[in-house]
Amino acid sequence: MNFPPDLVLFDCDGVLVDSEPLSNVVIQDNLARHGLNISIDQVEDYFVGGTLAGVMTTAREMGARLPDDWLDSMYSEIFDVLAAEVEPVPGIVGVLDALDAAGIGYAVGSNGPHRKMEITLTRTGLWTRLLGCIYSREDVTHPKPAPDVYLKAAADAGVPPERCVVIEDSPSGARAGKAAGMACLGYVAGTDPERLAPICDALFRSMDDLPGLLNLRTLA
Known part of the structure; x- marks a missing residue:
């Protein structure tokens, strides 16, 4: 894409x-x-x-x-x-700020339950910002590596899969994104790159690099 x-x-x-x-x-x-x-x-x-x-x-x-x-x-x-x-992943707030500035929507798709995300996102200051676009495996029939949670998030946003990109750090999640027909970028700060390289379209080690990979800076 x-x-x-x-x-x-x-x-x-x-x-x-x-x-x-x-x-x-x-x-x-x-x-x-x-x-x-x-x-x-x-x-x-x-x-x-x-x-x-x-x-x-x-x-x-x-x-x-x-x-x-x-x-x-x-x-x-x-x-x-x-x-x-728990703390936020370094650089993630800057990524969300860049997406907001570019007018690009975002959502969360997790294999964890909603209660867990409420705890972690509240402590890290992200809960209010993401409220209304948080999806759990509790919302769908099959968890990752099935594509269900990402397909539901895209459908609710009215965006076709081919216009979505998934950000993942696990092979299971990356397979879910690819099975949904979406591009997938692998975050490897804490993951062996060899586990994600065969699945993802590109890998990156720092959230500071993600806006550039998404070509957001060209919109400024």
């Missing part, structure tokens, strides 16, 4: 809010208490970009002894840490 797009769709965790390092440590510690000792790198490889329900299924297959109420207790642990510690 020719940039700039008509709509930019952001993943939430790891793209808008720097929540993944915090969540990964909580997951690692919790699974260790339930008999599964894995490294942070393994947590990232197995679980980043998915759902906690998926974590539960995979962890049990790997030998974790998880109680039936694990999902609720795990959400509670993660939410407590995020509410106290």
Whole structure:
């Protein structure tokens, strides 16, 4: 597609809010208490970009002894840490400012629940700014890597998929964007570029570079 797009769709965790390092440590510690000792790198490889329900299924297959109420207790642990510690991804406010200045819309599409996004986006000062264009896997039939959440966001905005670009930091999310028929840019500040390079149209390491990739500066 020719940039700039008509709509930019952001993943939430790891793209808008720097929540993944915090969540990964909580997951690692919790699974260790339930008999599964894995490294942070393994947590990232197995679980980043998915759902906690998926974590539960995979962890049990790997030998974790998880109680039936694990999902609720795990959400509670993660939410407590995020509410106290999560910060915005460096540079993301400048990206949103540039999109506003260019008159380009944006929305959020996440595999996380709405409650989690309310916590992280409120603490980081983004909740009010994004209210009304926040989409969760709770809003659609299938989570990422299915394209449902991005297709719904685009449809509600009245923008065809080919005029959208997705910003993702996980292979699962990038596959969702591509399956939706959208361009996808991979944010690799905290992700191994080799995991996203085969899927994304381009990679970038700093949010300061994103306005240029989207060709926003030509609109000034």
